[in-house]
Amino acid sequence: MRAAVVREYGPPGVVRVEEVADPVPGPKDVLVRVRATAVTSGDARIRGARFPRGFAPFARLALGVRRPRRSVLGLTFSGTVEAVGSEVTDVSVGDEVAGTTGARMGTHAELVVVRATKVVPVPAGVSHDDAAGVIFGGTTALFYLREKAHLQDRPGSSVLVVGASGAVGTNAVQLAHNAGATVTGVCSGANADLVRSLGATHVVDHTTTDVTTLPERYDVVFDTVGTLSPASGRPLLADGGVLLLAVASLGDTLRARGDVKAGPAPERVGDMRELLDLVASGRLRVVLDRVLPLDEVVAAHERVDSGRKVGNVLLRP
Numbered sequence: 001m002r003a004a005v006v007r008e009y010g011p012p013g014v015v016r017v018e019e020v021a022d023p024v025p026g027p028k029d030v031l032v033r034v035r036a037t038a039v040t041s042g043d044a045r046i047r048g049a050r051f052p053r054g055f056a057p058f059a060r061l062a063l064g065v066r067r068p069r070r071s072v073l074g075l076t077f078s079g080t081v082e083a084v085g086s087e088v089t090d091v092s093v094g095d096e097v098a099g100t101t102g103a104r105m106g107t108h109a110e111l112v113v114v115r116a117t118k119v120v121p122v123p124a125g126v127s128h129d130d131a132a133g134v135i136f137g138g139t140t141a142l143f144y145l146r147e148k149a150h151l152q153d154r155p156g157s158s159v160l161v162v163g164a165s166g167a168v169g170t171n172a173v174q175l176a177h178n179a180g181a182t183v184t185g186v187c188s189g190a191n192a193d194l195v196r197s198l199g200a201t202h203v204v205d206h207t208t209t210d211v212t213t214l215p216e217r218y219d220v221v222f223d224t225v226g227t228l229s230p231a232s233g234r235p236l237l238a239d240g241g242v243l244l245l246a247v248a249s250l251g252d253t254l255r256a257r258g259d260v261k262a263g264p265a266p267e268r269v270g271d272m273r274e275l276l277d278l279v280a281s282g283r284l285r286v287v288l289d290r291v292l293p294l295d296e297v298v299a300a301h302e303r304v305d306s307g308r309k310v311g312n313v314l315l316r317p
């Protein structure tokens with residue numbers, strides 16, 4: 001099969017499309033032909049060995065000290081089941097499925113092997129692009145808003161989303177709006193109309209306004225880009241408010257407690273099912289920045305590295 005291979009950490013140009021051996025499913029696995037996969041900020045972080053402050057030694061131990069241990073990156077996929085392991089009973093050849101591969105990565109390829117328990121059916125009417133696109137940002141936004149901020153228990157909340165036009169942010173704006181919150185999105189002026197169309201009542205242009213100087217106070221402040229720290233974000237909180245830091249240094253992550261929440265969002269099939277159902281029902285829109293063939297994987301990484309991507313960058317292997 002063809003795959004985007006990363007044999008050394010570095011800029012987007014280190015990624016090369018190569019012919020590699022097809023992955024072979026074990027007894028509990030399924031083999032999926034990848035129709036769409038996202039190049040996420042997580043993939044770009046791994047490729048460039050760029051991690052939030054303090055995490056680099058641990059990340060390199062986990063991912064490869066001098067070069068990526070897993071040379072094919074990619075976490076999210078949507079595609080068609082091509083083979084199933086001998087112990088798999090609830091997934092069949094021909095099923096349209098989506099999911100994540102977690103630490104195994106490997107989705108930037110024509111074929112991927114994944115545990116059968118880790119895939120969810122793609123509902124009728126949902127495209128592979130949308131299914132692959134919603135997972136990374138959607139699971140993160142859902143986890144933070146529901147389990148870290150308990151937004152469902154705070155009816156009529158005010159929510160500030162910093163990075164409202166990114167993969168996490170576009171989902172956060174919509175999920176908060178769906179939960180009945182009044183949403184303020186922070187992005188550049190060029191993305192203001194998009195963010196309003198996703199459900200934000202107010203938009204702040206970070207190129208002209210320093211978010212830490214805003215006079216308003218919010219029940220939830222969700223920073224998805226890493227511009228706020230506990231010290232700069234807390235003053236934006238209303239009484240009883242909570243500060244969500246999707247990007248935090250190791251120190252801030254270890255110290256996060258009380259009104260500050262940080263840490264990794266889990267990849268759970270229940271959350272993926274829920275997000276795909278929301279997409280199927282039209283209550284969650286998947287924002288796509290661009291959809292590229294595998295051969296343009298370097299351009300995909302460049303776009304992610306720009307820090308300007310709007311929603312999701314996808315590959316169609």
Ligand SMILES: NC(=O)c1ccc[n+]([C@@H]2O[C@H](COP(=O)([O-])OP(=O)(O)OC[C@H]3O[C@@H](n4cnc5c(N)ncnc54)[C@H](OP(=O)(O)O)[C@@H]3O)[C@@H](O)[C@H]2O)c1
Nearest residue numbers: 041140163165166167168187188206246263264265308309
């Ligand atoms: N904790 C976790 O489990 C977890 C999970 C997923 C992701 N993350 C992290 O979350 C971060 C965001 O991921 P992502 O994929 O959503 O990012 P992304 O899509 O790459 O974010 C790009 C967006 O950020 C906006 N942006 C850039 N600088 C900004 C600023 N100063 N203020 C407001 N908006 C700004 C840009 O909008 P404009 O062009 O309009 O400025 C752009 O649309 C990444 O660092 C990722 O590693 C953490």
